[in-house]
Structure formats: C-alpha cells, structure tokens
Amino acid sequence: MKWGPKKGTVPIFQKRGQSPFSPQVRIEHVSKAYRQDGRGPPVLDDVSATIGAGEFVVVVGRSGSGKSTLLNLIGAIDLPSAGEIFLGDVAIGDLDETGRALLRRRHIGFVFQSYNLIATLTVGENLHLPLELNGHHGRAAAARVQQWLAAVGLADSQSRWPEELSGGEQQRIAIARALVHEPQLVLADEPTGNLDLATATEVIALLDRLCRDAGTTLLMATHSREVIGRADRVLTIRHARLHEERP
Ligand SMILES: Nc1ncnc2c1ncn2[C@@H]1O[C@H](COP(=O)(O)OP(=O)(O)OP(=O)(O)O)[C@@H](O)[C@H]1O
Ligand SMILES: [Mg+2]
Numbered sequence: 571m572k573w574g575p576k577k578g579t580v581p582i583f584q585k586r587g588q589s590p591f592s593p594q595v596r597i598e599h600v601s602k603a604y605r606q607d608g609r610g611p612p613v614l615d616d617v618s619a620t621i622g623a624g625e626f627v628v629v630v631g632r633s634g635s636g637k638s639t640l641l642n643l644i645g646a647i648d649l650p651s652a653g654e655i656f657l658g659d660v661a662i663g664d665l666d667e668t669g670r671a672l673l674r675r676r677h678i679g680f681v682f683q684s685y686n687l688i689a690t691l692t693v694g695e696n697l698h699l700p701l702e703l704n705g706h707h708g709r710a711a712a713a714r715v716q717q718w719l720a721a722v723g724l725a726d727s728q729s730r731w732p733e734e735l736s737g738g739e740q741q742r743i744a745i746a747r748a749l750v751h752e753p754q755l756v757l758a759d760e761p762t763g764n765l766d767l768a769t770a771t772e773v774i775a776l777l778d779r780l781c782r783d784a785g786t787t788l789l790m791a792t793h794s795r796e797v798i799g800r801a802d803r804v805l806t807i808r809h810a811r812l813h814e815e816r817p
Pocket of ligand 1: 632
C-alpha cells in the first residue's frame with residue numbers, strides 16, 4: 571500500500587493485502603507553533619514517535635496540550651512548523667494541497683467528538699459520500715454502505731436523518747462513515763466526549779473491534795480512562811513534548 575507519490579500527482583489506491591507495504595505513522599522532529607512571529611512557546615516542540623500498522627494508540631494530555639494539533643498534523647489537515655510526518659513512505663510535506671486532500675479522502679477516516687454527520691443528508695447518503703469521492707458508485711457502493719451500517723448495528727437506519735438518532739447512534743454512523751472507504755488509518759478526536767459512560771464504552775469497543783478486524787491503525791485523542799485501558803500504547807503530551815507511558 572502506498573500513501574501516494576510526490577507533489578501534485580494523484581496517490582495510487584491499492585487495496586490492503588495487494589502490497590507488502592505496511593502502513594505506519596512516523597513523526598520525526600515535529601514542532602508546531604501557531605504564531606508566525608515565533609513569540610511564545612510552541613504547542614509541539616521537537617516531537618518524534620512511530621506508530622505501527624494496526625496499533626491502537628491513544629494520545630492524552632490536559633486540555634490545550636496539543637492533542638488535536640497533533641492529530642490534525644497526522645491527518646494532513648495542518649502542516650508542521652518544522653519536522654516531517656510520514657504516512658507509510660509518503661512525506662506529507664512533499665504533497666501539495668490536492669495531494670493532501672486525496673491522502674485524507676482515500677487513506678484516512680476521521681471521527682470527531684461532535685459526530686459531524688451532514689444534517690441535510692440521510693444516514694445512507696452520509697455513508698455514500700466518502701465512497702463517491704473515491705469514485706465508487708452503483709450497487710457495489712450501496713452494498714458496502716449496507717454492510718457497514720450492519721457492522722455498527724444500525725442496519726435499518728439507511729433512510730433516517732441524523733437528527734432522529736441519539737448521540738451514541740450518530741457516533742456509530744460516524745464510525746461507519748470513517749471506515750466505509752477502508753482507510754489505513756483512523757484518527758479519532760475525543761470521540762466519546764459527548765456520550766455517557768455506558769454508551770462511550772460501547773462506542774469505543776465497537777471502534778476498537780472494527781479497526782482491529784480490518785487491520786486499521788487507530789489513533790485517538792481522549793481524556794477517558796476506559797479508553798486508555800483498551801489501547802496498545804499511550805502517548806502523553808506534556809510541556810509540548812511527547813512521552814510514552816504504560817496503558
Ligand atoms: N488554529 C489555531 N490557531 C491558534 N492557536 C491554536 C489553534 N489551534 C489550537 N491552538 C492552540 O494550541 C494549543 C493546543 O490546542 P489543541 O486544540 O491542540 O489542544 P487539545 O490538547 O486538543 O485540547 P482539548 O483537550 O481541550 O481538546 C492551545 O493553546 C490552543 O489555543
Ligand atoms: Mg482537542
């Protein structure tokens with residue numbers, strides 16, 4: 571599996587298993603400061619880490635420590651001030667805006683605290699969207715949507731509207747949306763922040779299981795002890811540095 575070639579050209583999509591390449595996140599000497607004038611401490615200061623294919627890694631740290639910042643850099647939503655992030659053998663910094671958009675669209679799934687389902691689309695249409703953006707249409711796409719709705723236990727919700735669903739149900743749909751295009755990496759930013767403990771536990775168990783079944787790497791920012799207990803590894807951001815801690 572390749573994440574995509576350099577500048578401007580279109581990353582080549584290959585299905586998992588068709589290539590000996592093992593997806594992996596490498597964060598190399600990454601710093602991030604939002605202020606252009608260099609005043610004030612950076613949010614991230616010379617941070618390095620490697621995340622292996624299929625691992626479930628949580629990022630913890632107090633509010634404002636830089637968890638979302640790190641996820642946004644890994645998800646090619648934002649660029650570091652210094653350093654490089656590799657997804658597989660592709661350096662995100664080598665891609666232009668279009669290349670980064672294609673990388674996100676094809677190879678990454680995102681889950682947010684506030685679900686971010688599109689309110690004017692039905693549940694089924696929300697799931698079709700990532701497939702259509704990747705050129706998948708017709709019966710095969712419809713079957714894939716139905717398969718993922720079933721996988722999150724909401725097989726009958728195809729024609730419902732997001733607002734008709736509970737928070738936990740919306741997050742299960744958001745998980746299906748993040749996985750429907752079979753990404754190599756799922757980035758989840760406090761996905762249980764709006765849910766009660768019992769629902770949060772269910773949602774995390776589901777996300778963990780689906781990612782493990784698919785061999786998908788899962789990187790999650792969280793404050794939840796229950797989530798931390800399930801992870802393979804825990805990375806803590808403290809004083810703009812990344813520390814590895816035991817789960
Ligand atoms: N787009 C931005 N422009 C300027 N400053 C930003 C921006 N995004 C984040 N920051 C600042 O960077 C720091 C880290 O923010 P970030 O959102 O990464 O923290 P976090 O660990 O995700 O916090 P929380 O647990 O509250 O979600 C904060 O001081 C924040 O104000
Ligand atoms: Mg955050």
